[in-house]
Amino acid sequence: MAEPAHERVLVTGGASGIGAAIADRCATAGYEVLVLDHQPSEHPHTIVDLTDPEATGAALESALAAGPITRLVNNVGAVFPAAVEDATLQEHQSAWELNVRTAVQCTTALIPSMRRAGFGRIVSISSRAALGKEARSAYAATKSALLGLTRVWALELGGHGITANAIGPGPIATPLFEEANPPGSPSTRAIVDNVPVGRMGTPQDVAHAVDFLLDSRSGFVTGQTLYVCGGMTVGSASV
Template sequence: MSLPRVLITGGAAGIGAATAERCREEGYDPIIIDREGSGIRADLSDPEATAEALREALARGPITRLVNNVGMVCPATAEAQTLAELDRVMALNLRCAMQCMQALLPGMKAAGFGRIVNMASRAALGKELRTAYAASKAALVGMTRVWALELGAHGITANAVGPGPIRTELFDRANPPGSPRTQQIIDSVPVKRVGTAGDVAHAVAYLLDERSGFVTGQTLYVCGGMTVGVVDL
């Protein structure tokens, strides 16, 4: 018997790679679409390239689990954020998620089962230098809630995961270990550490599980408590 498949966008590195590895441990067959790595190679910021990659992914049959993980950040102040940057961020972080959902949806409906997990961010609640990124992630949370309402009767759940500061290669380049700025971030987290990609993958695995069918339309923040309030330092 073939393993249940899960499509993961941006699964070649970081949180996506950790999610793919956790999915293998859970008994799934992860299908990865990314610009890099050994999976299906595609530039997901391009709608036509995305459509072709999705056709390739679905050539072996329906896929009933989806992790919309791919994303990008264009840090800038509100006055300096360009319209071109906004368009690029929205195309990858938001349009791609909708396109993937629509491609997999017929198979989910036919099976009477589906799990959609969208990778949002704590930044959706507000973060400096993140106008385009925060807007895209807040929009993704809104779409998740609508999908939950529309698709629940078909046995399909839609949820979001909102990571806080997560230690990845990208994080370490921007926040070198031992630097005052990095320590400031750690001090602001109630559990006094930054998260790992595995922390996020664990949350995703829960929402992908067949037994999580009564959880939908939710955003699970994996942030060490940062969304609760401010630590009194």
């Protein structure tokens, strides 16, 4: 059953790839969707440079002026692939600003609305790379940070009816994946060959998992990481 249309959900980086699929799924579920991205979306959106804290703050203030937002998907992110000795400090800083600071800034901005409503859903898109992946120092560090934040937020906010969970996608067929993993390369082929279900994931696979965690009926699930990876984390993630 669809949720009431007046319930608003904010999706960062929701104009393309996984974010676009999440925005589509939220709209289908009956939510009023707002996308924050540097490019236009098919859904109501604000074009904003999320690497800029001041611009991000202004966009959040404008969004909240239109009414409370009680669901948040921290989706925006960038990879910055490089071996540890080749990754620059600027790349680490850029990854932190977009992948972590944006999530923290959006979450803290929306928490007052959630507290007043006595209800909230926070879903952060992490990655299977948080468990370890070559040439992903900056990316893995920031995606691991989202897992720690999710656990802290779950403990701090649970008494207010607010849940916080994370999704850890495996290899998902998106332009971002292809940019970091060139199609046809031996390393990319090895990734696909090692997926137990025998295929790449789709943005819709991730969106389906996000929809579950955003649902009002999922209030007893918090502080968790759901890996949407075709079974690739089996043997890697702790039970």
